[in-house]
Amino acid sequence: MPQNIIALLYDFDSTLSPECMQEALFKKYNVDGNTFWAEKRGLMKNAEGKGVNYDTECAYMNLILRYIREEKFPPLSNLELRELGKEVALYPGLPDFLPNIKEKTEEKYDAEGITLEHYVISTGLTEMIKGSAVGEYLEEIFASEYNTDGNGVICEIARAVGHTKKTEFLHLINKGGNKDPSIDVNGILPRELRRIPFENMVYIGDGPTDVPCFATLNHRGGISIGVYNPSSEDAFRKAYQLREQKRVFSFGEADYREGSHTYRTILHAVTGIAERIIGEQDETQRKGRREGPRL
Numbered sequence: 651m652p653q654n655i656i657a658l659l660y661d662f663d664s665t666l667s668p669e670c671m672q673e674a675l676f677k678k679y680n681v682d683g684n685t686f687w688a689e690k691r692g693l694m695k696n697a698e699g700k701g702v703n704y705d706t707e708c709a710y711m712n713l714i715l716r717y718i719r720e721e722k723f724p725p726l727s728n729l730e731l732r733e734l735g736k737e738v739a740l741y742p743g744l745p746d747f748l749p750n751i752k753e754k755t756e757e758k759y760d761a762e763g764i765t766l767e768h769y770v771i772s773t774g775l776t777e778m779i780k781g782s783a784v785g786e787y788l789e790e791i792f793a794s795e796y797n798t799d800g801n802g803v804i805c806e807i808a809r810a811v812g813h814t815k816k817t818e819f820l821h822l823i824n825k826g827g828n829k830d831p832s833i834d835v836n837g838i839l840p841r842e843l844r845r846i847p848f849e850n851m852v853y854i855g856d857g858p859t860d861v862p863c864f865a866t867l868n869h870r871g872g873i874s875i876g877v878y879n880p881s882s883e884d885a886f887r888k889a890y891q892l893r894e895q896k897r898v899f900s901f902g903e904a905d906y907r908e909g910s911h912t913y914r915t916i917l918h919a920v921t922g923i924a925e926r927i928i929g930e931q932d933e934t935q936r937k938g939r940r941e942g943p944r945l
Contacts, residue, residue, distance in 0.1 A: 654764045654931075655846045656755065656923050657823060658916065659863070661816075661855040662772035662779055662793070665904065667738055668879050671778045672710070674737040679723050689713055707773050707794055707810040715804065725803040728777045728796060735781025743906030743913065748787035750908065751917060759924050762931065766920065767846075769823060771816045771863065790828055792819040813859040817866045824848055848872045850927070852919045856904070857888045864897045873919045876901035877912055 663670045676683045690709045697704035717723040748768050755766045767789040770779055776793040779785060794811045796804035818835075819828075826845030827833040841847060848870035853863050856877055864874040876898040878889035889901040899919070902911040 652763065653842070653844070653847050653850065654762065654927055655850060656764065656766045656920055656927075657769060657789075657846050657851045658751070658766065658920070659769045659771055659820070659823070659851060659853045661860050661863075662770050662774050664856040664879060664885065665854055665860075665877055666744060666770070666784060667740055667782075668881075668904070669739055671735070671738045671774045671782070672714075673739075674734045674778070675714075675723070675731075678734060678737070681717070681722060686710075686713065686717075705810060705812055707812050708807060711794060711796070711807050711810055715806075718804070725801070727802045728798060728804060729802070731775055731777035731796075731804070732781035735778035735785065736783070738778060738782045740783055741904040741906060743908070743910065745784040745787055747906035747908075747913065748784060751913075751920065752787075754917070755920055755924065759928070762924075762928050764924050764927060769819075771811070771819045773811050773813065773816070773859070790823075792816070792822075814862050816860075817862045820848070820851070820853075820863060820866050824851070850923055852916065852923070854916065856885065857892070861892075861897060864892070868897070873923075874898045875912075875915055875919065877904040878902075879904055 660666055673683055675681070676686060690706070690713050693709045693713060694704045694706060714723065718725060752766045752768070755764065768787055769789055770784075770791045770793065772779060772791070772793040774793050776791050776795045779791050779793055785791070792811065795808040797806045797808040799805040822828050822835050823846055824844050825833050825835055825839050827835040829845060833839065848867055849872060851867055851872040852875060853860070853867050853872065854875045854877060855863060867874050874897065876889040876892045878885040878901065880903040892898045893901050900915050902915055905912055907913060
């Protein structure tokens with residue numbers, strides 16, 4: 651199968667947005683975010699005291715459900731979460747960066763049939779990401795989700811995505827299981843049959859929680875890029891450490907405006923992948939001509 655798809659994969663909070671997406675929910679219903687996150691840490695510490703390992707994603711998602719029961723939040727539906735996604739702040743250059751780099755790449759390599767797809771893999775909420783300004787430009791979103799009751803109110807966790815689980819979606823995208831459910835993601839699939847080889851992937855993240863995804867791509871020929879909030883010295887330090895530890899190929903400010911360092915870095919990475927794909931296609935054609943038709 652032709653392997654001419656390039657995938658740009660993004661974390662969301664602190665990568666595409668300067669804040670946790672839940673801030674839009676807190677602001678809407680006058681909930682203090684610091685108090686909420688402190689309560690979440692309290693839940694985790696209390697569970698730890700009982701010998702229970704309480705995942706941070708489950709903790710925050712369950713706390714939202716508790717706030718609904720305590721009427722600190724109204725009965726929320728997935729549709730309301732999607733509407734709240736419109737209020738999520740984004741870094742400069744977004745969402746225009748996504749259609750811009752896709753159009754540039756596909757126009758430049760139209761003759762070779764190279765295409766570009768955008769994905770988000772996040773511990774945040776799928777519905778809020780869908781509702782955000784970048785939502786319409788994403789091929790797919792892999793994030794945490796709620797199930798709803800008969801009245802459409804979120805009532806239980808359907809999927810909680812932690813930082814280690816995020817790597818599962820890299821493998822899913824790699825093998826094409828997201829497009830063809832019949833594909834066994836845990837089975838053996840030859841490289842030439844995989845929809846998007848790891849070498850055709852670029853992962854953009856902001857910190858330690860992205861390390862498993864960085865490592866997965868680094869070990870398989872992909873490219874990892876770190877970004878940081880330019881207003882935060884701590885964010886810069888984390889990104890700098892990622893580069894020092896050789897976990898990322900490069901890092902820069904979370905500024906996606908055309909001409910910025912990060913824009914150029916991502917464009918350079920995409921161009922390099924495209925040129926390699928063309929080289930591989932040319933080599934395959936030359937090999938076919940040398941061997942000639944099989945009789």
